[in-house]
Amino acid sequence: MDHLAVLVVIVPLMSAPVCVLLDRSRPAWLTSLVAAWFSFGAAVMLLLRVSAEGPLRYSLGGWEAPWGIEFRIDVLGGYVLLIVTAVAALVMVFARHSVEQEIPHDRIARFYAALLLVFAGLAGITVTGDAFNLFVFLEISSLASYAAISMGRDRRALSASFQYLVMGTIGATFILIGIGMLYMMTGTLNMIDLAARLPEVSDSRTVRAGFAFLTVGIGLKLALFPLHLWLPNAYAYAPSTVTAFLAATATKVAVYALLRFVLEIFGVEFSLHAMPLDRILVFLGLLGILSGSLVAVFQRDLKRMLAYSSVAQIGYMVLGIGLASVTGVTAAILHVFNHALMKGALFLALGAVAYRVGAVTLREFAGMGQRLPWTTAAIVLGGLSLIGVPPTAGFVSKWYLVLGTLEQGLWLVAMLVLFGSLLALIYVWKLVEAAYFKPPPANAAAVAEAPLSMLVPVWTLVAANIYFGLYTDVSVGLASRVAHDLVGGGG
């Protein structure tokens, strides 16, 4: 039981070489599936334990904290870990048919290995209590995701992956510089020690420079508005499974890293009050919401459309953090969870459409309501959640976000957030219009509904979207608890 904290990362990490050694598609898939579900089970148990008993500390190799690397799981980490593992477990169920169709047969085993490495890296970021270890896990997940993205069928996947590699490496190196500067001033890499020692030295230029490097570096990984250029192409051309997995988890983990560094290690007082990060985040968040949604309206490739919508949704999360109040941070954390549910559902459903029809542009989508009724219905429900229509999960997080802005009297910001939702309505409507109000192309072959192993994960996520829109006790309860811990009761 005590070793669960480390097993949740080790099992997928060690399953990756097993996949390569097996080198056959079906056993590799089974290995990945078992590893992902094991981690999911472990994450559930960890979160239950952490929310009952407080943070869990695990010293790697028995070396005590300031000397050795420590895994430390608190409610925030456990919460994001649960999101990552749950999405991974569902994506692995979905993956079997989709991957068999999209990836050349002799590369399937290695593809699963890459996917597992991404997963292990992301899970590692959420559990580690050591700043440098976080960088290492970040690079494990990033390097594996460059490889996974490049396996897309379109040759543009290669250039998209290269672009992501360049920008991602610059981001990671910035994070490395930032961590180095913190180490110079404090002599520690342990997150708790850093948080304890930073206030004494925070009035120095080194710490401020480190803060700037870390924020920009994480911003690159996060696809924060002006640093988001890698995201649309990477998501649009990656294999369906990879897109769904990355969209639902990778940026969420980056939000987690931002929360961890900005709010916990540097502290609210320094980063959001002494430094002007709160205004910067609100401003960039709004720009991200408006520009991302606006560009999404004009896309015809549906994966690209949803990718730009992701840029906008990240804007909502960042905006929530920038508000620097308990309500705002609650909204941000809640949106991390809800956005994972909706984008997971949407990209998986698009993957199912791609499995049956091939490409997914608006033109191919005409009449899809008749051709693939269940998949299309899932896309519509996911889209409603994206807009924020009650009773879906998307409504709950936007509600808290608007509450947070109104608390501080930021009427203009609240209006712009709602305007962003209107733009979301436009692009989701274009999808609905094509699916239900246009006849299928005359030469369209009759297609069967997607296989059950694809529909079940999609509808599980859709059901979760509606469930967490109606019963908010668990998601809002955890999010507001974390927000209180991070921002402090006064807020």
Add this chain to the structure above:
Amino acid sequence: MSGLPGLYNYWIAVFLMMAGFYVVISQGNLVKKLVGLSLFQTSVFIFYISMGKVADGHAPILAEGVTVYSNPLPHVLILTAIVVGVATTAVGLALVVRINEAYGSVEEDEIQARDNAADKATGRSGGSGESPRT
């Protein structure tokens, strides 16, 4: 550690870093971009290594008469970062090889032109919805 000359090691790191960064941005050739990226990463290694140096400090090995040691921790950290850097360069070069196979070029503008030409040929557009359909 006072005054600018005493901090020359940091100036070297900053210079290398900006040089690498500039190469990444300005070069259209993907291999040259990777060279710049490596330079960029290496400058951070130098930054870490020089920060662990203690004035008059020796290598951290137990020996007669040695009382002042350099801090070995940043050096160890950077070993990990070097591995990460090597892996990044390897993945990047592997991608360049695949790009060269798929496009027959490693120049950014030529790849872009070929993508645009392919778009026109198939009537598909990755960009805005205004372009005419075929």
